[in-house]
Amino acid sequence: MAKKITARSKDYSQWYLDVVREAQLASHSPVRGCMVIKPNGYELWENMQRGLDGMFKETGHRNAYFPLFIPKSFLSKEAQHVEGFAKECAVITHSRLVNTDDGVGVDPASKLEEELIVRPTSETIIWDTYRDWIQSYRDLPVLINQWANVVRWEMRTRLFLRTMEFLWQEGHTAHATEEDALEEAHRMLEVYRTFAEDYMAMPVETGVKTASERFAGAVETFCIEAMMQDGKALQAGTSHFLGQNFAKAFDVRFQDQDGKEKYVWATSWGVSTRLIGGLIMTHSDDNGLVLPPRLAPVQVVIVPIWRNDDEKSRVMEYGNSLLAPLRDAGIRVRFDDREQYKPGWKFAQHEVEGTPLRLAVGPRDVENDKVEIARRDTMEKELTDRQNIEKKVRELLDTIQSDLLSAARTRTREQTRTAETYDEFKQILDSEGGFIYAHWDGTAETEEQIKNDTKATIRCLPLKPEKNPGKCMVTGKDSPYPVLFARSY
Amino acid sequence: MAKKITARSKDYSQWYLDVVREAQLASHSPVRGCMVIKPNGYELWENMQRGLDGMFKETGHRNAYFPLFIPKSFLSKEAQHVEGFAKECAVITHSRLVNTDDGVGVDPASKLEEELIVRPTSETIIWDTYRDWIQSYRDLPVLINQWANVVRWEMRTRLFLRTMEFLWQEGHTAHATEEDALEEAHRMLEVYRTFAEDYMAMPVETGVKTASERFAGAVETFCIEAMMQDGKALQAGTSHFLGQNFAKAFDVRFQDQDGKEKYVWATSWGVSTRLIGGLIMTHSDDNGLVLPPRLAPVQVVIVPIWRNDDEKSRVMEYGNSLLAPLRDAGIRVRFDDREQYKPGWKFAQHEVEGTPLRLAVGPRDVENDKVEIARRDTMEKELTDRQNIEKKVRELLDTIQSDLLSAARTRTREQTRTAETYDEFKQILDSEGGFIYAHWDGTAETEEQIKNDTKATIRCLPLKPEKNPGKCMVTGKDSPYPVLFARSY
Numbered sequence: 019m020a021k022k023i024t025a026r027s028k029d030y031s032q033w034y035l036d037v038v039r040e041a042q043l044a045s046h047s048p049v050r051g052c053m054v055i056k057p058n059g060y061e062l063w064e065n066m067q068r069g070l071d072g073m074f075k076e077t078g079h080r081n082a083y084f085p086l087f088i089p090k091s092f093l094s095k096e097a098q099h100v101e102g103f104a105k106e107c108a109v110i111t112h113s114r115l116v117n118t119d120d121g122v123g124v125d126p127a128s129k130l131e132e133e134l135i136v137r138p139t140s141e142t143i144i145w146d147t148y149r150d151w152i153q154s155y156r157d158l159p160v161l162i163n164q165w166a167n168v169v170r171w172e173m174r175t176r177l178f179l180r181t182m183e184f185l186w187q188e189g190h191t192a193h194a195t196e197e198d199a200l201e202e203a204h205r206m207l208e209v210y211r212t213f214a215e216d217y218m219a220m221p222v223e224t225g226v227k228t229a230s231e232r233f234a235g236a237v238e239t240f241c242i243e244a245m246m247q248d249g250k251a252l253q254a255g256t257s258h259f260l261g262q263n264f265a266k267a268f269d270v271r272f273q274d275q276d277g278k279e280k281y282v283w284a285t286s287w288g289v290s291t292r293l294i295g296g297l298i299m300t301h302s303d304d305n306g307l308v309l310p311p312r313l314a315p316v317q318v319v320i321v322p323i324w325r326n327d328d329e330k331s332r333v334m335e336y337g338n339s340l341l342a343p344l345r346d347a348g349i350r351v352r353f354d355d356r357e358q359y360k361p362g363w364k365f366a367q368h369e370v371e372g373t374p375l376r377l378a379v380g381p382r383d384v385e386n387d388k389v390e391i392a393r394r395d396t397m398e399k400e401l402t403d404r405q406n407i408e409k410k411v412r413e414l415l416d417t418i419q420s421d422l423l424s425a426a427r428t429r430t431r432e433q434t435r436t437a438e439t440y441d442e443f444k445q446i447l448d449s450e451g452g453f454i455y456a457h458w459d460g461t462a463e464t465e466e467q468i469k470n471d472t473k474a475t476i477r478c479l480p481l482k483p484e485k486n487p488g489k490c491m492v493t494g495k496d497s498p499y500p501v502l503f504a505r506s507y
Numbered sequence: 508m509a510k511k512i513t514a515r516s517k518d519y520s521q522w523y524l525d526v527v528r529e530a531q532l533a534s535h536s537p538v539r540g541c542m543v544i545k546p547n548g549y550e551l552w553e554n555m556q557r558g559l560d561g562m563f564k565e566t567g568h569r570n571a572y573f574p575l576f577i578p579k580s581f582l583s584k585e586a587q588h589v590e591g592f593a594k595e596c597a598v599i600t601h602s603r604l605v606n607t608d609d610g611v612g613v614d615p616a617s618k619l620e621e622e623l624i625v626r627p628t629s630e631t632i633i634w635d636t637y638r639d640w641i642q643s644y645r646d647l648p649v650l651i652n653q654w655a656n657v658v659r660w661e662m663r664t665r666l667f668l669r670t671m672e673f674l675w676q677e678g679h680t681a682h683a684t685e686e687d688a689l690e691e692a693h694r695m696l697e698v699y700r701t702f703a704e705d706y707m708a709m710p711v712e713t714g715v716k717t718a719s720e721r722f723a724g725a726v727e728t729f730c731i732e733a734m735m736q737d738g739k740a741l742q743a744g745t746s747h748f749l750g751q752n753f754a755k756a757f758d759v760r761f762q763d764q765d766g767k768e769k770y771v772w773a774t775s776w777g778v779s780t781r782l783i784g785g786l787i788m789t790h791s792d793d794n795g796l797v798l799p800p801r802l803a804p805v806q807v808v809i810v811p812i813w814r815n816d817d818e819k820s821r822v823m824e825y826g827n828s829l830l831a832p833l834r835d836a837g838i839r840v841r842f843d844d845r846e847q848y849k850p851g852w853k854f855a856q857h858e859v860e861g862t863p864l865r866l867a868v869g870p871r872d873v874e875n876d877k878v879e880i881a882r883r884d885t886m887e888k889e890l891t892d893r894q895n896i897e898k899k900v901r902e903l904l905d906t907i908q909s910d911l912l913s914a915a916r917t918r919t920r921e922q923t924r925t926a927e928t929y930d931e932f933k934q935i936l937d938s939e940g941g942f943i944y945a946h947w948d949g950t951a952e953t954e955e956q957i958k959n960d961t962k963a964t965i966r967c968l969p970l971k972p973e974k975n976p977g978k979c980m981v982t983g984k985d986s987p988y989p990v991l992f993a994r995s996y
Contacts, residue, residue, distance in 0.1 A: 047636065048581075049623065052574035054636055057651070060570050081549050085541035086625075086656055086672050087597070090604065092537075094611040104604035108576070109613050110625070111600045113660040115579065115593035122583040124598050124622055133613055134538065136575075136599070136625070147536065147543055156847055162546070167575055167656065171602040183575050358645055 023370070025304050030248040035177070037298055040370045041307040044177045051175045051182030055291070058371060059178075061315035062294055063185065067165065069217045069312070070187060070289070073209050079161040079189060084143050086167075087134040092142040096267040099141065102234020106171035108136040136169040141235060141260070141286055144190045145268040152192055152282055155274050159202070160192040178295035179252075179507050186290035192282045194274060196261070199283035203259040206287040207240045210255040218293065219310040219422035220244050220300045221430050222254060223453065223502060225478025230462055233286075237261035243477045243502070245430045246299040249451020251477050251504035254296050257287035295507070300426050301395070307372030308395050310422050311415040317350045318411055319373045323361045323380035336384045340377065340407055347408035349415070369394060374418050375411060395422060436500065440491045443503070447472055453504050457497035459490035468492060468503070477502045512859070514793050519737040524666070526787055529859045530796040533666045540664040540671030544780070547860060548667075550804035551783055552674065556654065558706045558801070559676065559778070562698050568650040568678060573632050575656075576623040581631040585756040588630065591723020595660035597625040625658040630724060630749070630775055633679045634757040641681055641771055643762050648691070649681040667784035668741075668996050675779035681771045683763060685750070688772035692748040695776040696729045699744035707782065708799040708911035709733050709789045710919050711743060712942065712991060714967025719951055722775075726750035732966045732991070734919045735788040738940020740966050740993035743785050746776035784996070789915050790884070796861030797884050799911050800904040806839045807900055808862045812850045812869035825873045829866065829896055836897035838904070858883060863907050864900060884911060925989065929980045932992070936961055942993050946986035948979035956981060957992070966991045 023036040038044055043059035055063065071081070087110065094100045114128035137143065144162070151160060169183045189206060193199040207224055214222045222242035232239045236258035244254045265271070265281040274280050301308040311317050322337040324330040337353055344351040352373075354364050361378070368376055378390040389407060392399040395418050402410050433452030437443035443456055458464060458476065469475050483499040490497050512525040527533055532548035544552065560570070576599065583589045603617035626632065633651070640649060658672050678695060682688040696713055703711045711731035721728045725747035733743045754760070754770040763769050790797040800806050811826040813819040826842055833840040841862075843853050850867070857865055867879040878896060881888040884907050891899050922941030926932035932945050947953060947965065958964050972988040979986045 045636075045639070047574045047632070048578060049574045049576045049632070052576060054574070055572035057569035057571050060572055063572075064570065080546035081553065082546050083544040083549055083552075083674065085536045085538045085543070086658065087538045087541060089538060090611055090613075093604065100604070100611060104606075104611060107602065107604060108599045108623070109601040109604065109617075110597045111613065112598040113596065115582070115589070115596060115598065115624070117593075122579055122589060122593060124579075124600065128598075134597070135604075143536070143538070147534075150534070169575065185572065 023304060023306060026247065033304070034295075034299065037302050037307055037370075038177050041372060043294065043298075043307075046177070049182075051172055053175075053177050053181050053183075055185075058315065059294060062297070062309075062313060063291055065313045065315065066213075066217070066293060067187075070209075070213055071163075071165075073213060074163050074187075074189065077161075077205060077209060079163045079191075081165065082162050083164060083166070084137075084140050084147065086137055088137050088140075088143050090133045090135055092146060093135060095142060096235045096263055098263075099235035099267075103138045103170070107138055108169045108171060110134040110136065137166070138168055138170045139286075139288070140164060140166070140168075140188055141190065141264050142268070145264040145270060145284070148190075148192055148282070149268055149270045152270055152272050154272055155194050158192060158194045158272060158282070159198060161189075161202075162191065163187055163189045176295075176507075178291055178298070180292075184290045184292065186288050188286060188288040191285045192265075192270070193285070194272065194280075194283070196283050199261075199285050200259055203238070203240055203257045203285045203287065206285070207242065207255075207257040210242050210257065210287070210289060213289075214242055214244065214254060214293075215423060217310065217312045218297050218300070219312075219419060219426060220254070220296055221423065221427045223478065225480055225502060227256075227478060228462075228465060228476050230465060231475065233258045235260060235263050236286075237263065240481070241478055243504075243506075244296050244300065245433050245453055245504070246296070246507070247429065248299070249433060249505070251453065251506040252292075252296045252299070253477070253506065254293060255287070255289040258285060260284035260286060301422055302372065305397075306370030308422070309372035309374060311374045311419050314372065314374050315350065316352045316371075316373050317415055318344060318352070318375040318377060319364075319368045320351065320353045320377045320379065321361055321364050321368070322353075322355060323378060325381075329381045332384050333379055333381060336404075337379045340379070340389070340404070343408040344411060347412055349408065349411055375414055377407075377411075393418060437491060443474075443491055444472055447474055447505065451505060453477070453502055455500040456491050456503055457488040457499075458501050459493045459495035459497055461493075464490060464492050472505075474503045474505050477504050477506065512793060512795060515736065522793070523784075523788065526791050526795055526859075527666050530861060532783065532787075532796075535666070538671075540661055542664075542666050542670050542672075544674075547804065548783060551786070551798075551802055552780055554802045554804065555702075555706070555782060556676075559698075559702055560652075560654075562702060563652050563676075563678065566650075566694060566698060568652045568680075570654065571651050572653060572655070573629050573636065575626055577626050577629075577632050579622040579624055581635060582624060584631060585724045585752055587752075588724035588756075592627045592659070596627055597658045597660060599623040599625065626655070627657055627659045628775075628777075629653060629655070629657075629677055630679065630753050631757070634753040634759060634773070637679075637681055637771070638757055638759045641759055641761050644683050644764050647681060647683045647761060647771070648687060650678075650691075651680065652676055652678045665784075665996075667780055667787070669781075673779045673781065675777050677775060677777040680774045681754075681759070682774070683761065683769075683772070685772050688750075688774050689748050692727070692729055692746045692774045692776065695774070696731065696744075696746040699731050699746065699776070699778060702778075703731055703733065703743060703782075704912060706799065706801045707786050707789070708801075708908060708915060709743070709785055710912065710916045712967065714969055714991060716745075716967060717951075717954060717965050719954060720964065722747045724749060724752050725775075726752065729970070730967055732993075732995075733785050733789065734922050734942055734993070735785070735996070736918070737788070738922060738994070740942065740995040741781070741785045741788070742966070742995065743782060744776070744778040747774060749773035749775060790911055791861065794886075795859030797911070798861035798863060800863045800908050803861065803863050804839065805841045805860075805862050806904055807833060807841070807864040807866060808853075808857045809840065809842045809866045809868065810850055810853050810857070811842075811844060812867060814870075818870045821873050822868055822870060825893075826868045829868070829878070829893070832897040833900060836901055838897065838900055864903055866896075866900075882907060926980060932963075932980055933961055936963055936994065940994060942966070942991055944989040945980050945992055946977040946988075947990050948982045948984035948986055950982075953979060953981050961994075963992045963994050966993050966995065
């Protein structure tokens with residue numbers, strides 16, 4: 019009955035792919051780099067969307083939708099931006115196919131005057147639009163979010179973690195002052211941190227990127243970074259302070275209260291289906307997916323067990339009677355009464371799919387008014403009364419949610435080390451990996467050298483650095499405080 | 508204070524564009540044919556999505572996501588399909604831009620081995636995937652829906668009604684038998700009819716398309732057709748019985764209970780942001796948008812009226828006190844307490860945006876414990892007690908919802924006529940337009956001739972035709988029953 023999942027200790031990459039496959043989350047598609055998100059994976063994304071969307075709306079944002087295509091010339095209006103995205107983009111050059119001898123060919127007569135790019139991110143098209151939306155300080159702030167698909171031409175793809183097309187949300191805000199924009203960038207970073215921890219049970223470090231890791235066109239990039247079980251970090255979300263770069267590139271000015279014309283200040287921020295990869299690598303085990311209850315598509319599955327028709331009718335009725343109280347309590351419950359599968363098969367399937375709680379009911383449970391309740395995260399089982407089952411289930415779901423966060427916090431803490439010397443740094447990377455705090459001299463050259471030597475990058479600098487001066491582990495030059503390194507996805 | 512909206516009687520097309528602009532639903536974008544859906548428009552779409560998605564899930568469907576791109580060769584696997592879509596598609600040929608003397612150019616070295624098409628619809632990529640999903644009758648039915656953007660290279664575009672990129676949902680289902688697939692196609696047509704009438708308050712005719720109007724690759728196309736105020740029909744949703752066309756094109760077979768290998772039967776069905784256009788043209792008037800409460804982003808707006816600080820504090824407190832009871836009753840309410848706008852401006856703005864109910868509260872209302880309540884649809888006002896305001900509002904919202912449907916039904920009935928002769932047919936088209944039932948000899952030639960002569964097309968044939976034989980109005984040949992004609996969007 020065991021599913022075909024490679025042990026993490028044996029091959030973490032293969033384990034990841036096995037979990038994605040066996041939990042039926044996603045698969046590769048015939049279009050290289052694009053994935054098919056299967057219903058189990060998409061429901062996870064829907065639950066993430068619901069959680070995030072609620073938080074965006076609570077902080078005053080509204081959703082809108084901008085074109086999938088960006089005129090080629092737009093990309094080049096912001097100098098850094100084009101540098102960052104020109105090398106990996108899908109270029110549309112024609113608008114018609116024609117029949118040819120060996121199938122279908124591109125009609126040369128349909129060549130476009132100006133090529134279109136499939137959006138890798140939407141700053142350019144949105145800021146071109148904001149020029150029409152913003153005239154006066156009364157029009158500010160503009161607080162917009164978009165749920166969309168984007169495309170970046172990736173060569174080395176990995177389901178959820180790095181795909182050519184991915185689903186995401188991108189917030190794009192416009193403000194009257196630098197202060198307002200910076201505050202917004204920090205506010206959304208905090209929304210991401212809260213979501214990661216409260217919904218995903220995934221603890222994160224927050225910080226600011228170095229210049230070399232900054233978003234193309236940003237003045238500052240803030241990020242949340244999570245530590246995976248295998249000691250590699252995952253950039254899970256970014257919030258950018260864009261300064262006036264895009265306002266200047268697209269000439270977006272407003273008349274301020276003082277009557278003067280000024281350029282608008284901007285932020286953008288996004289998280290993507292990559293979060294699903296992070297979720298998997300934070301909690302799951304060698305038996306498959308483990309899901310935090312707040313995001314699990316099915317929170318509780320009921321599996322009936324019976325051997326003959328007499329037992330069947332009693333067990334089915336009993337199992338069915340559990341549905342209403344659980345549903346009424348707002349719990350996402352499924353009664354798995356499929357007859358073509360045996361209970362053992364169902365147990366294994368729900369285990370690999372990560373359903374947080376499993377209720378099993380057999381003839382003896384009917385007799386004793388009991389239910390066997392099993393936790394996916396700890397694999398613990400107990401017998402409980404049918405009465406107030408919804409209360410018991412709610413409590414257990416809450417416990418699992420907080421236990422998963424605690425466990426991930428403990429693991430991350432154990433995976434966070436400090437290195438005094440470059441040798442120690444390398445030794446930690448090669449043995450355990452994880453986050454490493456170390457001193458750095460603040461130069462791009464040293465950052466580059468470390469990356470070339472060790473494949474580790476600076477994940478972030480602390481947002482509010484404490485004074486903790488030392489010497490750069492590589493050059494011995496002065497360093498005001500340690501920064502966070504890791505190898506990463 | 509009047510908004511700049513052209514009267515419908517003067518220029519219906521311009522009226523439509525004026526309403527879309529003044530209600531801030533959408534705008535054109537710098538990418539020809541693509542639109543920007545503004546927050547007011549997108550919230551309408553979100554409410555439509557929520558309603559439809561609930562109905563899809565109740566009928567057993569799950570959401571998934573398939574790639575944006577389709578390999579060129581896929582399109583040609585189903586002969587009719589490629590004919591239908593090859594002439595209007597976005598073709599990706601390259602994957603990289605490079606700096607050139609005058610900006611940015613396409614890197615010739617990045618030419619793709621096989622071009623990719625931006626999906627105009629996803630039958631091909633999905634059926635290629637279903638080959639992996641379906642082996643046995645146990646795997647059937649597959650009931651999948653996708654919320655996505657699609658692109659069809661349209662030259663003559665019109666906000667919401669016809670755009671190059673649009674948002675939609677596309678259901679794609681696989682079945683063991685022809686009967687099951689046909690039943691599904693009819694079931695989803697009924698879901699669309701129910702949604703159009705119960706949510707949009709937009710009555711529709713249901714029927715089946717003639718061969719010439721069929722979806723490219725379908726055996727039968729069923730549709731819902733709505734009649735707009737100006738006498739033109741709008742195809743608002745389609746549900747296709749695909750037979751085994753795509754199963755054969757992509758070699759999707761299953762082992763049936765009898766042990767035999769068989770091709771799978773298919774359906775697909777979709778509605779799009781076009782529905783928003785239909786919604787506008789069903790209910791709105793010369794003062795702007797009119798929205799059915801079930802879809803309105805804001806169902807009730809509260810506008811406070813005061814002249815001095817003393818009045819302000821009392822009115823604000825009073826207005827605020829209405830929020831909680833309304834919210835608790837599940838009503839989408841907004842307190843428009845913006846101070847930079849005067850009440851009269853707000854009245855006009857909420858009128859043009861179509862908010863179904865407006866509550867106005869001034870100092871005298873505070874004194875008398877009253878609220879002035881105004882309906883957007885009828886423009887009627889009344890003074891009502893503050894007590895149980897949520898009950899009054901709920902009742903009025905329900906009344907508005909059903910009144911809008913009744914009014915649209917009455918209008919559609921008045922716009923539905925029968926023509927005995929071709930002259931009469933043409934005379935109706937040129938004077939009133941609307942739906943016309945008339946006899947037709949069943950040939951594509953006559954259908955084509957009518958279209959060329961009059962621009963009217965057969966919107967649909969009745970699903971369950973009553974025996975009502977007559978003579979074709981054009982050729983005089985036998986006709987078993989009248990069919991539904993109209994000019995259309």
